[in-house]
Amino acid sequence: MDLFEDYIVVAAQSIESEPFVGLSGYSRVFAPGHLTLGFILPLEGYPDGPAPTMKDHAAVTRLADELGFGALWARDVPTYDPQFGDVGQIFDPFTYLGFLAANTKEIALGTGSAVMTLRHPLLLAKQAASIDRLSNGRMLLGVASGDRAVEYPAFGVENDFESRGERFREAFRMFRTATEDDFPVGRFPRFGELSGRVDTIPKPIAGKIPTFVTGRSRQDVEWIATHSDGWFFYNVGLERVGMITQTWGDAVRRTNGEGAFKPFFEGLFLELEEDADFPLTPIPAGIRVGRHGLIDYLDALQKAAVNHVAFNPKPSRRPFTDILHELAEYVLPGFPSLT
Structure with a gap:
């Protein structure tokens, strides 16, 4: 076999194992051995209450796009549960992603995550494919079974809460x-x-x-690895992430x-301190840290085969535009979005 034939075989194997290569959202965010950075919406801190202000949200999301970050992830919080204490970005995720498709140019647009058990699959299919088309292939769909028992009676499916794993698969x-x-x-x-x-x-543009x-x-x-295109996980800390x-x-x-690649990525709360040397300090489901420690932390995640980190800025007290600029200047160059 000559070198050209070798190249054809390797290229064919790569295409088969990475079916979304060339799809702008996926290709911007995921590749073997590489870590990219994104954010869980909204792009503001609201540490003292359940709801953000959404002030200047259009300008801040455009800024994240212009600075070169990888993805924006919209949460699906269909009802406000005071016990849960967080309403996410307030807007319906697909309505909001439709707005962001027109408000941004290159950043990937994802759900983190759509509650698949409470949305009819046909409507979810139309919503997700519509965002994919409107954004020219930037749609990334995170899905979940929904873990808040109070929502199931509200949607008339209370009998399926205990069997929500089966409902999710269906x-x-x-x-x-x-x-x-x-x-x-x-x-x-x-x-x-x-x-x-x-x-x-x-x-959808890629047929999927x-x-x-x-x-x-x-x-x-095994089921997740077989049926999904990747695994969106919670923050588990450096001591456990390599095992997972x-x-x-x-x-x-x-x-x-053997040649298959399906990304593993994490969402975590981030409180970025102005002191660049502030030591890494765990907070519930996230970290408080200065940029030097953050770079070390992300480098360790990349070495542990994590492919993307979605920062949730909810605990932040600094103006988020300041945080965006600091991350873009000092942190993003080490973990650039893909082209």
Whole structure:
């Protein structure tokens, strides 16, 4: 086999193991051995209450795009539960991502994460594919089973809370069928039946939406590695992350083949101190740190095979534009978004 034939074989294997190469959102954020940076919306701190102001949110999201960050992730908080104490970015995630598709140019737009058990899969398919089309392929879909029991009676599905893992798998299968098949056929007892007489449009640009399971969503790792396109996890600390990424990588290779790549990424609260030398200090589900310690922390995550970090700025007290500029000047160069 000559060098050209070698190249063709390697390229074909790469395309097969990375089906979204060339899709602008996925390709900006995920690659083997590389860590990129993004944010969980909204881009402001609100440490003392459940709701942000959303003041200047359009300008700040444009700034994150212009500075070169990888992704913005919109949370799906369908109802305000005072016990939960956080309403996220307030707006419906898909309505907001539609706005951001027009408000930004290159940054990937994701959900972190859509509660798949409480959204009808056909409507979710149309919403996600619409954002994908409107943003020219920047859509990244994080999905979850929903862990707040109070929401299930409100949506009339209280009997499925304990069996939400099964409901999640069924919704996931119907979503995939609706987005990937023309005039699809399938029976989904909790959601309906597709007879092949109707279609869901639009279809995603790549023929498939990059879809990532959040946490466990009451599934085992083998199922997630087989059916999802990556794993969106919670902050677990440096002492555990290497063990989890090793488990993930092994499961991906077992279920998808030796050359397969499916990203592992984390969301965490970030309180960036003005003192660049402020030591790394754990806070609930996140870290408080100066930029020097943050760079060391991210370098350790990259070495542990984490592919993306989505910072949640909720605990921040500094103006977030100051934080964006500091991260862009000192931290982002070491973990640049991909082109």
